[in-house]
Amino acid sequence: MSGGGENSYNKKKQKLPNELEEDQEKLQCLVEDLVDKHTLYIKENYTQQSTESSDTQQSSDTSIKVGLKELFIEQKVFLLTGATRFLGAHILNILLCHSDSIIYCLVKRKKAQSPKASLKRAFLRYGFDSSLIDSKQLIALSSNLSEPYLGLTVQQYEEISQKVTSVIHGIYSISISSKFSNNNNINNILIHYENNFILGTANLLLFSAQKEFHFISSLDCCLNGPWEKVPEGIIPLKASITTGDGYGLTNLILETILINTFDYLQLESVSIIRTSQLTCNSKSGVWSPNDMIPLLLRNAGITGRIPVFEEKLDWIPVDIAAKSIVDLVITENRLSRVEVFHVSNPNSTITWKNYLDILEESAGMKFQRIELEQWLEKLEGGVTDGIYDEGNFMILNEYFKRYLNNTSTVRAMLDIVNTKSRTYILSKCPPLNEELVTLNIDWLRNTGNLSEIASPPTTTTEITSKKMTISDSSDSIDANEKQVQPRNKINKLKKSKIENEGSIWNLLYVTIPLMIFFFVIDILWSIVSKSFFEVSIIAGWIATVIFVDDNNQQQNVADASEELLNDIDRIEREFRNHKRNSVNGKRRIVFRKRVSRNIE
Structure with missing residues (x-):
């Protein structure tokens, strides 16, 4: 593409420094307002609940707390959200396979599908045993966290509130629809997250009073901070340290709300577990096809292009991340009421360039590497022209625009020193190497999530x-x-068959070689009088040579012809010897008869 086009793209995407500063100030105010709003919401509602129940349940509250404490010591009862999503499904699978604990799953309400049907569908999608969903230890409930009582009936809410001891919650990675991706107004995106996730998490915190609460967050909430490695601790409420999208901002908002309210809600313990980029399952290669990297690979398969940029990859396989999270959740060796853990790949990182090398050399992908700015221009043009699916690839467009506009020179990674000392699972994490990448690419290809239809020079x-x-x-x-x-008309007949002349030619192509084969057998059998096995081998060789592929090289044909002539010469010699021996035999028989008569 011409340089003029690239310049116009640069002008379109760039903002003046004062405009960027003003936008950042507005975003910071919006984030602080959301934190204050929902912190106040939690405190007001928790106070109201406590006041309403104080007269009628004062005596029973103590017994419930004691019961929960005893249950906590003997066995945890889990409440899990997000179990139909990539990481959540892996966590649920581990809990079902490796514990006898009762697990309540709050599944987003669907009119046409039961909660267990949704879970089974997720298990099938990610390669798990869907029969586990029928286990008696799993109780799946239709829910909407943003509604009063989490979208449950009052009876259901009160029942599970008395039984659950440990809540595992995360909003995970959310793909916002194209109507939000097309609009650069972050206010609209945050309104979507507030209505669907921030309010829902606030309601879940109210439910979790006096229980354990484990929040699964993400590196996205602190990726652009003033650190090379993000400390395993509480981080400041600054919008500028996030990825700048709704997902990263929402995780930072929820972390802050949790810290502001945990003591007020008398939460027994709090874990904030930040994860780095999740990659495929280390055993099966399965990866959520709508995650950012699979979307990027799918686009590369369609266009034959992939962007290049400077990035270190500390991706962790989703199964290792899920096992680490469960291990951190079930531990009773708490150092404080609030702990922050980081789940990331402990092995040496590779660069994005190394990853592309593996894709080409080991996984067999073919693509053109182009600069990120040029790739964005082509991607945006393809979406505008209707070449790509707007919903998915606009997500890529918006994500990498933010990446390009990011002023931070170093993108932070997660410090995992403390977390490694608290769970042994991270030490078993495989590196991001050829084997893991190839496993994932094979899965994407085999499931139709990677169609390589273009590879431009x-x-x-x-x-x-x-x-x-x-x-x-x-x-x-x-x-x-x-x-x-x-060499003969039979070979011409074969060529006409290859060129799909018609069904009659296909029939002749099969029958004529067989006719010749048996004809040769008949002749040789009557003339040579050899064993049937030897005659069949000779006839088969003759028929094979006659129908040798015309596309073979000349030398191969010459060799075959020479061998055939040698065989024919050998057969002729054997025939002459046989005939000579037969004549001599007859003469000897006549001579013996004469001798016999003379003796008589």
């Missing part, structure tokens, strides 16, 4: 070389065709 020289290669190949084919002509 990178340069004009390559285009020219491809044309020359094609031309040379054509010349070579023509030369071979001139040198290796069909």
Whole structure:
């Protein structure tokens, strides 16, 4: 594309420094307002609940607390959200396979599907045993966290409130629909997150009073902070340290709300567990196809292009992340009421360039590497022209625009020193290497989530070389065709079959070789009088040579012809010897008869 086009793209995407500063101030105010609003919401509602129940349940509150404490010591009762999503499904699978605990799953309400049906569908999607969903230890409930009582009946709410001891909650990675991606107004995106996730988490915190609360957050909430490695602790409420999208901002908002209210709600313990980028399952290769990287790979398969940029990858397989989270949740060795853990790959990181090398050299992908700015321009043009699916690829467009506009020179990684000392699972994490990447690419291909239909050449020289290669190949084919002509009409018949002449030719192509094969057997059997096995081998060889592929090289044909002639010569010699022996035999028989008569 021309340089003018790139310049116009730069002008369109860039803002003046004072405009960027003003936008950042507005975003910071919006984030602080949301934190204050929902912190106040929790405190007001918790006070109201406590006042309403103080007269009628004062005596029973103590017994409930004691019961929960005893239950906590003997066995946890879990409440899990997000179990139909990538990480949540892995956590549920681990809890079902490796514990006898009762698990309540709050599943987003759907009119046409029961909660267990939704869970089974997720298990099938991620390669788990869906029969586990029928386990008696799993209780799945239709829910809407943003509604009063979490969208449950009052009876259900009160019942599970008395039984649950440990809540595991996360909003995980959410793909916002194209109507939000197309609109650069972050206010609209945050309104969506507030209505669907921030309010829902506030309601869940009210439910979790006097219980354990484990919040699964993300590196996205602190990726652009003033640190090379994010400390395993509480971080400041600054919108500028996030990825700048709704997901990263919402995680930071929820972390702050949790810290503001945990003591007020008398939460027994609090864990904030930040994860780095999740990658595929280390055993099966399964990856959520709508995650950012699979979307990027799918686009590369369609367009034959992929962006290059500077990035270190500390991706962790989702199954290792899920096991680490469960291990941190079930531990009773708490150092304080509030702890922050980081779940990330402890092995040496690789760069994005290394990852692309693995995709090409080990996984067999073919694509053109282009600068991120140029790739964005082509992607945006493809979406505008209707070449790509708008909903998915606009997500890529908005994400990498933010990446390009990011002023931070170093994108932080998670410090995991403390977390490694608290769970042994991280030490078993495989590195992001050829084996893991190839496993994932194979899964994407086998499930139809990676269709490689384009691989454009990178340069004009390559285009020219491809044309020359094609031309040379054509010349070579023509030369071979001139040198290796069909040896008889039977071979012409074979060529007509390959060219799909018609069904009658297909029939003749099968029957004529068989007729020749048995005809040769009959002749040899009557003339040579050898064993049937030897005759069959000779006849089969003759028929095979007659129908040898015309596309073989001339040398192969010559060799086959020479061998055939040698075999024919050998057969003729054997026939002459046989005939001579037969004549001599007859003469000896006549001589013996004469001798016998003379003796008599």
